[in-house]
Amino acid sequence: MGKNKINQLSLSHHFIINQIKTMQYKVPVMSDLVAEGKTPDVIFWVGCAGSFDQRAQRVTIAFTKILNQLNINFAVLGTEEACTGDPARRAGNEFVFQMLAQQNIATMNTYGVKKIITTCPHCFNTIKNEYPALGGNYEVLHHSTYLQGLINDGKLKVEGGAFKGKRITYHDSCYLGRANEIYEAPRSVIEALDADLIEINKCRTTGLCCGAGGGQMFKEDEPGNKRINVERTEQLIEVYPDVIAVACPFCNTMITDGVKGENKQDDVKVLDIAELVAQANSY
Template sequence: MSDLVAEGKTPDVVFWVGCAGSFDQRAQRVTIAFTKILNQLNINFAVLGTEEACTGDPARRAGNEFVFQMLAQQNIATMNNYGVKKIVTTCPHCFNTLKNEYPALGGSYEVLHHATYLQQLINDGQLKVEGGAFKGKRITYHDSCYLGRANDIYEAPRAVIESLDADLIEINKCRTNGLCCGAGGAQMFKEDEPGDKRINVERTEQLIEVYPEVIAVACPFCNTMITDGVKGENKQDDIKVLDIAELIAQNNQY
């Protein structure tokens, strides 16, 4: 971003990479896939890079409002300084916080999750889904809580999957009834409380019941949780856990 601004250019959209997308090895693959799509379509975008800080989602949800406020106000100062208007992010947690919680702190932007963004690109014909690598493949979709229940986005990720001409199979507990992967509310960063089972194991069992070839996700934390779950079931050779951006990038051989 700072480079673009130094050159006197303004990006149309800021790609909010998020901490997982920047540092987590698995989520980096999604970041790269999504960036390739943006590059292929010659979209004028920028990332904040080293100036991006965590949105504060895990701090706020754990109960640490001080840390949340410090991170959020820092991000808002950065973005307001650059005059950011539109943001797209591959993380539903970042999406939720940026979209719903930053306005009260003075940071109002048009915020899109990449599911919605990709759906828009497909719908207006910019993104042509070609190749057919997933044609007829059994794909099931795991709803992310922060996309679904938190923000009522259920159709956009499904529309992206359907554009692949794939066989989208719904599990019983989907959409509003979807079970959390177990990572939300800062659970990602600590061990489960004592119980009978891990939540990601329970969720993975529900997902593999329909014998999918691919479990599609739209959240880096769900991705980690379900990938672990599939490994736990020893099914990693039969079932791939892929983000919707990866599905598109792989399909189009970007």
């Protein structure tokens, strides 16, 4: 009985501290800002996974909290945001890609969007590399690069938080790494947490895909002897991490499934770097 009492006490104590730190988080929507005559500095491109997928929504929320805590003048496109077209183009359906891409570009050009941050490497790659050919020219940042910049500028403090001394390994997203050569930004965020960054053998340029890219996320695997996410998860848990850090909503889903498949979900957390930063700060 006494033990329970203590737990309750510490829980409520924890609760009070959180209450103090909690702020009212806001998500400004572009059309509303325009109606009020305001202009955001950046657009937070949420992406379909970030909007609709339950797991990815938590990443969206974590990143939104960070933006709020730092008083970033941002907005989302909200219901005006459409899929970038990445899965359609990669599956081979150029018509669907073009329809979505042109629609998005028209929306953003109308609003005079200059700078975009996104938590999805697929959206990042498509908007950054493929939209310019269609008349969509923006400064596009993946949130790992953005967070790295905030940490480097001293605007965001993450050291000494919940992940201090934790074993964290990072799974490279293909569309961040090989496709766009962003290998260090997510790693520098992890290192800033005072965490123990453990590299697995197949990382950076040789990192194995999680299995979701190129439209695979949305269909059954072709016949084979193993699922790609299982192969990748096995490589990742080999180094006994406390956390597998990811920077892509699709990798997140695939590796989370892989960890569950290995029955390791109690030992290994799969977290996006935005979640790491938010949790380190108890946002």
